[in-house]
Amino acid sequence: RDELEKLVVTDHLSKLYSRKHLDQCIEESMRKDSGGSFILLDIDNFKRINDTYGHQVGDDIIIQISNLIKGNIRLNDVAARWGGEELAVYLPCTTLSIAKRIANRLVKRVEEETIPKTTISSGISFWSQEQQDSTEKLFKRADLALYEAKKRGKNQAVIQEYK
Ligand code: C2E
Ligand code: C2E
Numbered sequence: 001r002d003e004l005e006k007l008v009v010t011d012h013l014s015k016l017y018s019r020k021h022l023d024q025c026i027e028e029s030m031r032k033d034s035g036g037s038f039i040l041l042d043i044d045n046f047k048r049i050n051d052t053y054g055h056q057v058g059d060d061i062i063i064q065i066s067n068l069i070k071g072n073i074r075l076n077d078v079a080a081r082w083g084g085e086e087l088a089v090y091l092p093c094t095t096l097s098i099a100k101r102i103a104n105r106l107v108k109r110v111e112e113e114t115i116p117k118t119t120i121s122s123g124i125s126f127w128s129q130e131q132q133d134s135t136e137k138l139f140k141r142a143d144l145a146l147y148e149a150k151k152r153g154k155n156q157a158v159i160q161e162y163k
Contacts, residue, residue: 011081013059014066022080022090026135029092035128037099039089040142041069041106044119044154046085053116058085061118068109073102087120088142096126096159103157111155121149122157131162 009021029036050058069079082088091099103122110120123146127133145160
């Protein structure tokens, strides 16, 4: 039964959690915690990787990066495949400035350790109990920050304050 449950919440390629499971973790955190950070990660130039090396290598890059993320966050942190070449990490009870430090660690590790060398961009958002917030708005802010990271030249993390 445990195996079956694991299968249901796991993304088959990356072996990270599914997006649905991440959603549930964030919703649970929003009910019981006072705040948390969301990190959205997108593999830079992924289409070019696929076109240059083929889809097999593209898939392998997703797996390499997923393993790097898992090895560089704590057990309580939740890493998921967000879709395609987008991955995400949720950090319960973690401030925006600490999340930025963690995202920078992930960006750096990926640049140093992937073969062929690949980079990621990251957008970070934060929710706290004081604001009227929702998962949708949290995701939207991370997406805006990710867009900004791409615009500033990729291979970096950008935070999005609540407004
Ligand atoms: P863990 O807590 O599950 O963390 C897994 C990995 O996430 C760590 O692997 C590290 O790469 C990254 N990480 C987690 N927290 C931090 C942090 O505060 N700063 C930085 N720079 N990286 C962090 P690592 O270092 O190989 O550690 C493996 C495990 O050893 C950790 O698993 C944890 O259980 C334990 N550990 C290592 N150092 C400490 C420590 O200073 N205090 C405690 N309480 N446990 C530690
Ligand atoms: P640091 O790496 O500068 O991290 C500062 C604080 O950020 C940590 O304080 C923790 O509250 C938060 N933090 C850092 N990485 C992670 C993470 O992957 N997940 C989560 N949930 N929070 C994270 P803390 O716990 O007092 O640790 C102080 C310092 O101890 C860290 O400074 C780091 O130098 C070291 N450390 C603690 N645990 C680990 C570990 O597992 N691995 C390594 N390599 N260093 C660790």
